[in-house]
Amino acid sequence: MTRLPRSAPVPLAATGLALASLAFLVEDVWLVKFSSWLIFGTLALSLAFIWGRGGIFSFGQNAFFGIGAYLYGIAAINLVHSTGETVTAFLIGGLGGALMALILGYFMFYGRLGDVYVAIITLAVTLVLFTVMAGTAGPQYRVGEARLGGYNGMTGIPPIVVGIPFQGDGIRLTPQTMYLFVVVMAVTLFAAVSRLSQQPFGRVVIAVRENELRTELLGYDIRRYKLLAFTFGGAIAGLAGSAFAAWGLFVNPAVFGLRQAALVVIWLLVGGQASLIGPFLGAALVEWISSTLAGGVGGDETPIILGITLVLVVLLLPHGLAGLLRLMWERLTRSTRRAPRVPEGKPGETSPASQKIPSAILTQLLQNARTDAATLEVRGLAKSFGGVQALDDVTLSFPARGIRCLIGPNGAGKSTFFNLLIGRFPPSRGRIYLEGRDITRLHPHRRAQQGIGIKLQVPSLYPGLSVRENVWLASFAVSRNVPDANRRTEEMLGGTGLAHRADELAANLSHGEQQWLEITMVLAAAPRVILLDEPSAGMTREETLRTADIVRGLGEVASVIVVEHDMEFVRHLGAPITMFHQGRIFVEGTLEELRRDQRVLDVYLGRERARRVAVE
Amino acid sequence: MEPDLVVRQAVTVLSTVAVLVIVSVGLAVIFGVMRIINLAHGEFLMLGAYSVLVISRAGAPLWAGLMVAPVAVGLIGLAVERLVIRFLYGRLIATMLATWGLSLVLVQLVVMIFGPATQGVPTPLGSLRVGGYRISEYSLALIGFAIGLLVATYSLFTRTRYGLLARAASQNPLMAQALGVNTGRTNAATFALGAALAGLAGAMLAPVVGVVPSMGQAFIARAFMTVIVGGPAVLTGMGSAAALLGGAESLVSQASTAFLGQAALLLLAVILLRIMPQGLSGSWGRRL
Numbered sequence: 001m002t003r004l005p006r007s008a009p010v011p012l013a014a015t016g017l018a019l020a021s022l023a024f025l026v027e028d029v030w031l032v033k034f035s036s037w038l039i040f041g042t043l044a045l046s047l048a049f050i051w052g053r054g055g056i057f058s059f060g061q062n063a064f065f066g067i068g069a070y071l072y073g074i075a076a077i078n079l080v081h082s083t084g085e086t087v088t089a090f091l092i093g094g095l096g097g098a099l100m101a102l103i104l105g106y107f108m109f110y111g112r113l114g115d116v117y118v119a120i121i122t123l124a125v126t127l128v129l130f131t132v133m134a135g136t137a138g139p140q141y142r143v144g145e146a147r148l149g150g151y152n153g154m155t156g157i158p159p160i161v162v163g164i165p166f167q168g169d170g171i172r173l174t175p176q177t178m179y180l181f182v183v184v185m186a187v188t189l190f191a192a193v194s195r196l197s198q199q200p201f202g203r204v205v206i207a208v209r210e211n212e213l214r215t216e217l218l219g220y221d222i223r224r225y226k227l228l229a230f231t232f233g234g235a236i237a238g239l240a241g242s243a244f245a246a247w248g249l250f251v252n253p254a255v256f257g258l259r260q261a262a263l264v265v266i267w268l269l270v271g272g273q274a275s276l277i278g279p280f281l282g283a284a285l286v287e288w289i290s291s292t293l294a295g296g297v298g299g300d301e302t303p304i305i306l307g308i309t310l311v312l313v314v315l316l317l318p319h320g321l322a323g324l325l326r327l328m329w330e331r332l333t334r335s336t337r338r339a340p341r342v343p344e345g346k347p348g349e350t351s352p353a354s355q356k357i358p359s360a361i362l363t364q365l366l367q368n369a370r371t372d373a374a375t376l377e378v379r380g381l382a383k384s385f386g387g388v389q390a391l392d393d394v395t396l397s398f399p400a401r402g403i404r405c406l407i408g409p410n411g412a413g414k415s416t417f418f419n420l421l422i423g424r425f426p427p428s429r430g431r432i433y434l435e436g437r438d439i440t441r442l443h444p445h446r447r448a449q450q451g452i453g454i455k456l457q458v459p460s461l462y463p464g465l466s467v468r469e470n471v472w473l474a475s476f477a478v479s480r481n482v483p484d485a486n487r488r489t490e491e492m493l494g495g496t497g498l499a500h501r502a503d504e505l506a507a508n509l510s511h512g513e514q515q516w517l518e519i520t521m522v523l524a525a526a527p528r529v530i531l532l533d534e535p536s537a538g539m540t541r542e543e544t545l546r547t548a549d550i551v552r553g554l555g556e557v558a559s560v561i562v563v564e565h566d567m568e569f570v571r572h573l574g575a576p577i578t579m580f581h582q583g584r585i586f587v588e589g590t591l592e593e594l595r596r597d598q599r600v601l602d603v604y605l606g607r608e609r610a611r612r613v614a615v616e
Numbered sequence: 617m618e619p620d621l622v623v624r625q626a627v628t629v630l631s632t633v634a635v636l637v638i639v640s641v642g643l644a645v646i647f648g649v650m651r652i653i654n655l656a657h658g659e660f661l662m663l664g665a666y667s668v669l670v671i672s673r674a675g676a677p678l679w680a681g682l683m684v685a686p687v688a689v690g691l692i693g694l695a696v697e698r699l700v701i702r703f704l705y706g707r708l709i710a711t712m713l714a715t716w717g718l719s720l721v722l723v724q725l726v727v728m729i730f731g732p733a734t735q736g737v738p739t740p741l742g743s744l745r746v747g748g749y750r751i752s753e754y755s756l757a758l759i760g761f762a763i764g765l766l767v768a769t770y771s772l773f774t775r776t777r778y779g780l781l782a783r784a785a786s787q788n789p790l791m792a793q794a795l796g797v798n799t800g801r802t803n804a805a806t807f808a809l810g811a812a813l814a815g816l817a818g819a820m821l822a823p824v825v826g827v828v829p830s831m832g833q834a835f836i837a838r839a840f841m842t843v844i845v846g847g848p849a850v851l852t853g854m855g856s857a858a859a860l861l862g863g864a865e866s867l868v869s870q871a872s873t874a875f876l877g878q879a880a881l882l883l884l885a886v887i888l889l890r891i892m893p894q895g896l897s898g899s900w901g902r903r904l
Contacts, residue, residue, distance in 0.1 A: 057709050111890040116653060116708060117844055121886065123655075124837035128882055135875055258833065262720055265713060303724040310717030314710045315703055386899075 012194075016187040023179050031179040032247075033291070037284040038186045039243045044267040044279030045186075046236035049193050052273030053202065054229040055209030057115060059261050060104065060122030063129050064234040066255035067100050068093035068241025070133070070148075073157040073251050078144040085163035085170040090242040097238015098231050105230035109223045123261075130256035153252025160246045173246075182243055186280070189236050194276050196232070200476055200485075205229045207473050210462040217422060217460070218477040218525055219448035262306055269313045270321045282321070373400035374435035374451055374528040376421075376559055381430035382583075383416055390416040392583040394430070398529070403555035405570050406563045408580035409604060414563045415457070417580070418531055421561075422454050423447050434529065448477070453527025457534050457563075459514040461521070463507035467498055470506050470517060474524035488524060496520045511538040519547075523554070530560045536569045548572035567591070579603075620747020628870065631755040633862035634762035638820055639835045640842040640854050641765050642813030647843055648850025649773070650786050650806055652701065653712040657839060658832020659722040660811045664689050664818025665827045666726060668737055678740045678823065685819035686812035693811020697804045705789075705803070719832065726829040734826035754823060761820050769813070770851050773904055782806045783904075838865075838878070841885040847895020851904050856896050861885060 019038075023031060047061045075089035104125060108118050137150025148154055160181055163170015173181055196202040207215045208222050216222050245251045254260060263286070271282025286309075290302065317324055377397040383390050391413040398404055406414050420427050423444040432440045434450055442450070462470050471492050476485035493499040498520060501509065506517060515538055522530060535551065536544040548569050554560050555575070564570050570577065571591050579586045579594060581603050587594065594600050639661060646654045654660075667688050668681030696718060704711045741753035773779035784792040785799040786806070792799050818831075825831060842861055846853030861881045869877025892898055 057712075107886045107890045111893045113889060113893055117889065119709070119712060120653065120840045120844060121889075124841055124882055124885075127833060127837045128879060131875060131878065258716075259720065262716060265716075269713070301724075303720040307717040307720030307722075307724070310720070311700060311714045314714045314717070315700065318707075318710070 012187065012191055016183060019183045019187070020180055023176050023183075028175040031175050033287075035175075035179045035182045035247055036244075037287050038182045038280070039240050039247060040263075040267060040283040040287060041280030042186050042189055042240040042243070043237055044264055044271065044283050045189060045193060045276060046233045046240065047264055047268050048273050048276060048279045049196075049236065050229055050233035051268070053197060053209065054205045054226065054233075055115070056226060056230060057119045058122045058230070058233070059119060059126050060101070061233065061237045061264055062256060062261045063122065063126040064097035064101055064237035065241040065244065065264075066126075066129060066133075066251075066253075068097040068238030069245040069251040069255055070154065070241075071096040071238075072242035072245040073154045074143045074146040076158045076246070077146040077156065080158045080161060083163075083165040084161070084168050085165055086158055086161045086246065087163070087170075088165060090160060090239070090246065093242030093245070094235050094239035097241060098235035100238075101234020102227065102231045105227045105234075109226040109230070112223070126256050126261060127258070130253050133253035133256060149252070151253060153250055153254075155250055157245050157249045157251065159249060160243075178247065182247070185239065185243055189239065190276060190280075193236070197276075200480075200482060201225070201228070203469070203473065203476075206465070207462055210464050211460060213456075214460045214462065214521075215473070216444045217448055217454055217456075218474050218521070219445050220477060221443070221445045259303055259306065262310060266306060266310055266313065269310075269317070272319060272321060272323045272326075274319070274323065274326070285321075372435075372528065373558060375400045375433075376452075376529050376561075377433040377436075378421075379431050379433070381417070381420060381432065382428050383420055383425070384428050389583050391420065391427075394580075394583075394585055396578065396585070398559045398561060400435075400528075400559055401556060403551065403560045403562060403573055403575035405573060405575050405577045406561060406580060407565070407570065407577055408586065411582075412580035412586075413583040414580050415533065416583075418454065418533055418561075418563065421447075421529075421531060422452060448525070448527075451526075451528030452531065453522040453525050453529070454531040455515075455518050455522050455533060455535060457537065459511070459518045461506045461514060461518055463505065465506060466503050467506055467509070467517060468493065468502040470521055471498070471524050474521035478524075478526050492520055492524045496523075512540065512543055515539060516547075519550075528558055530554060530558050532560065532562045532564075534564055534566075535562065536564065536566050541568075544569050545572060618747065620749050623746045624749040624751060625870070627751050627755060627759075629863055629866040630759050632866035632869075633859050634755075634759045635821065635824075636838060636842050636858040636862040636865075637762040637766060637855060638758065638817045639814075640839045640846075640858060641769055641851075642810045642815075642817060643839045644843050644846070644850045644854045645769065645813060646807060646810035647840075648846075648854070649782060650803065650810075651708070652705075652807070653708065653715070654807075654810065655712055655716040655836065656696070656719040656722060656832075657715075657810075657814050658834075658836035659719045660689050660693060660814035660832075661818035661821070661835060662726065662827075662829065662832040663692060663722065664815030665737075665822040665825075665831060666730065666818075667815065668819045668822040669730075669735060669827050672737050678737075681737075681822070682816065682819050686816040689815025689818070690808045690812030693814075694804060694808040696811070697807040701807060702800065702803065723829050723832070730829070732829060734828040737822045737827060739823040758820065758824070765813070765816075766851060766855055770904060772809075773851070778802075778805065838881060841882065845885050845888050845895055847892070847897035847900075849897030849900050849904060853895055853897030853900070860888075860896070 022034065026034070043061060043065050046064070047058065050056045050058055072089050072093035075092045076086040079089055080086050104122070108121055113121070133148065134151045136148035137152070139147065141148045141150070146154060160173045160178060161170045162173065197206070204215065204220055204225050207220070208225050212222055241255070244255070267282035267286050268279050269282070270286055271278035271280065290305070375398060379395050381394045382392050394417065406417070408414055419425060421432060423442060427440065430440070431438055434447070434452065439447055439450060462473065468489060472485055472489045475488040475492065476482070479485050479488065493502050496516065498517060501513070506514065509517060515535065519532070519535060532551065536547055539547060544566065551560060551562060552573060562573065576588065577591055577594055578588045579600060586603065587597060587600060642660065643654065643657050646652050646657065664685040667685035668678065671681040671684055672678065700714050700718070701711060704714060739752065739754050741757060743750040743752050744756070773783060781792070781797050781802050782805070784795070785797055785802040789799050842857045843850070843854050845861060846855070846857035861884060864884045865877040865881040868880035888896070
């Protein structure tokens with residue numbers, strides 16, 4: 001991530017100039033068409049950002065586009081006489097789109113609705129807006145001088161008039177200058193989106209798409225990131241809507257219709273989402289084809305062609321036309337270039353944990369990042385799911401430094417205990433204190449910020465991002481400072497022996513390496529309390545022992561709580577053990593003490609019940 | 617309030633709830649059981665209504681339409697599942713986009729065949745006198761239909777071998793396959809069932825709403841909202857959500873306009889989901 005290719009400003013400027021120069025080479029009829037393609041491309045760009053980058057599928061881009069268009073119309077009609085310009089109205093349209101997205105997004109993302117629900121709610125809102133605007137036919141539906149016009153739409157919208165507010169009449173744009181205005185808008189928004197993708201904000205948005213849970217457990221407020229991304233997408237769509245109304249001098253409820261909503265998705269699917277050029281190519285291609293073949297949108301067969309296109313693209317081209325072209329290009333060039341992505345050799349051999357990593361380095365790294373250790377205490381913690389008492393009256397305290405092992409048979413409540421500590425769900429009763437502060441009701445990301453880090457049982461990474469990007473996201477979560485995060489990322493990569501695989505996608509790592517990467521990420525976030533859920537699962541014996549060494553090192557600077565089934569690993573840690581059984585603390589002591597305890601053996605061997613029956 | 621007015625109001629509210637249940641049952645089956653977002657649900661409903669239109673134009677009574685519509689639309693659903701949906705299982709957005717494309721095609725085909733104008737099917741049955749008011753017997757019939765549909769679908773999924781297999785195939789397809797369930801066939805049957813229920817819904821509503829190619833759009837948002845607000849218990853939760861949302865819609869539209877009623881439904885749904893993201897039945901611990 002720190003070495004990602006920057007969005008190149010020179011080609012972008014050159015493309016912008018080339019597009020602009022068309023204004024002086026091509027007839028007005030074509031410029032009007034080009035303008036609309038760029039406007040639609042900008043609309044598709046907004047979807048490319050929130051869906052392609054943020055992973056949020058929204059039908060609502062049309063709603064924001066339409067709101068932008070109507071607001072431009074209303075503002076321009078009312079303001080143009082007094083201010084002498086409509087650029088303010090243009091911006092109001094964008095603001096309206098952003099505001100609508102903000103309100104809608106608040107309910108959806110702070111309600112933590114799933115992707116499906118977001119798609120459906122945005123669809124419902126778009127359809128309702130269609131009904132609302134179609135029902136505003138009467139003369140009573142007017143805002144100032146602007147009549148909404150119901151199904152037939154709002155007419156008499158002024159074009160873009162460029163000027164300084166209240167300084168006399170500005171310049172009314174002609175088709176030629178309007179085209180230039182649209183080019184400037186599209187290029188600016190394109191640059192903004194691609195620049196944002198390079199910024200920490202954009203990186204975290206992509207992280208949310210890749211793995212929400214991990215992002216939250218690193219300390220990012222995913223609700224906020226989703227909301228901001230959604231609002232930004234709404235602003236882009238709103239501005240495109242403004243431009244659309246100024247381009248057509250007219251707007252009707254069809255902008256909220258299903259056909260228009262389908263078009264946006266088709267543009268994007270055809271163009272592909274991988275690059276931000278895709279939406280523009282898709283919009284231009286689809287609009288050009290439909291204007292030459294089907295006589296433009298409005299022809300009888302258009303919805304049928306659109307519908308069939310949508311079905312076929314989904315069935316046959318899951319990555320869009322651009323994806324197909326890229327695949328063909330890769331096929332063509334594969335014979336000449338040889339670039340094995342997955343390295344040869346057995347996974348165990350390349351695993352960094354098997355290399356000699358001095359645990360002292362890790363301990364040092366952790367100590368550098370955070371000097372304040374913290375105690376963790378739980379009192380009377382209980383959790384029931386329906387009728388099942390998963391955890392019952394657990395009181396435990398963990399010192400600021402040191403290791404504690406939690407063991408117990410499956411279903412003993414260990415995972416529930418961890419989930420309560422990190423805040424994935426609230427306890428039914430009881431309190432949790434971090435360094436004396438009550439954190440029982442804090443959101444997971446707030447707890448992560450306070451210094452609780454967890455390695456989950458199943459590796460939870462960003463499979464589609466590189467190892468370096470994975471570690472960077474963890475580092476940035478603490479420092480919130482790019483140079484610091486960059487430095488820490490390289491330190492962690494060097495310290496944990498992952499440096500030679502830094503540019504590999506996390507998905508391409510072996511299982512043991514993924515475990516290791518997750519531990520590295522947890523440490524990069526410099527936690528004060530480290531929760532490890534079966535850290536040695538999937539590791540070879542040698543890796544297991546080395547991991548145990550490292551965990552012992554971590555115990556010198558932080559509070560480490562380890563859930564583990566591997567008794568060899570537990571023995572190697574030499575730490576006090578708490579055994580859970582049926583949601584309660586069953587016994588505490590050293591491994592030796594537990595081994596001598598007949599009751600412990602009974603639980604593990606399932607003899608308890610048999611014996612009770614025998615006694616009776 | 618006069619007792620006769622109370623009765624009339626109650627019937628109005630209940631029949632709004634009933635309409636919501638009727639249009640949502642098929643969706644609850646396809647979305648709730650199969651986790652597929654079928655955006656062509658509204659168009660399946662519309663096709664059901666057109667089936668009744670064709671049948672009643674031919675001079676047959678309404679009940680004949682009620683028999684034919686689910687069969688016809690169920691067969692269309694089966695074809696859609698075999699030709700498109702089965703390639704897209706597990707790809708949520710993809711199924712959504714494909715069914716969306718399908719809905720655009722279906723609407724336009726119906727426009728080309730039957731024209732874009734609204735057409736009517738005569739309302740059967742007469743009306744009852746309650747005090748100073750008249751109550752349409754068909755709206756009482758709709759309430760009966762809604763209850764019948766819920767009970768029948770619930771029984772189908774809990775009491776029959778097919779119901780068990782269908783739930784197994786959607787909850788854990790690999791395990792179901794390992795146990796010898798032909799999940800491909802079960803899924804096809806469930807999708808066809810959902811389509812048939814949508815067709816039946818369209819047939820039941822044809823006499824009380826205008827039959828028009830775009831009628832699906834009028835219902836789809838409300839149906840989805842009802843199913844989502846219902847939550848994981850797809851049938852009982854959906855029924856409760858219909859009662860709540862339909863009640864709100866009906867009361868608001870009586871006090872103001874039909875449009876504000878729909879807006880109230882949407883607003884209430886969004887607020888409910890903000891408070892209970894898992895839906896009404898989120899903590900009920902049941903799946904039907």
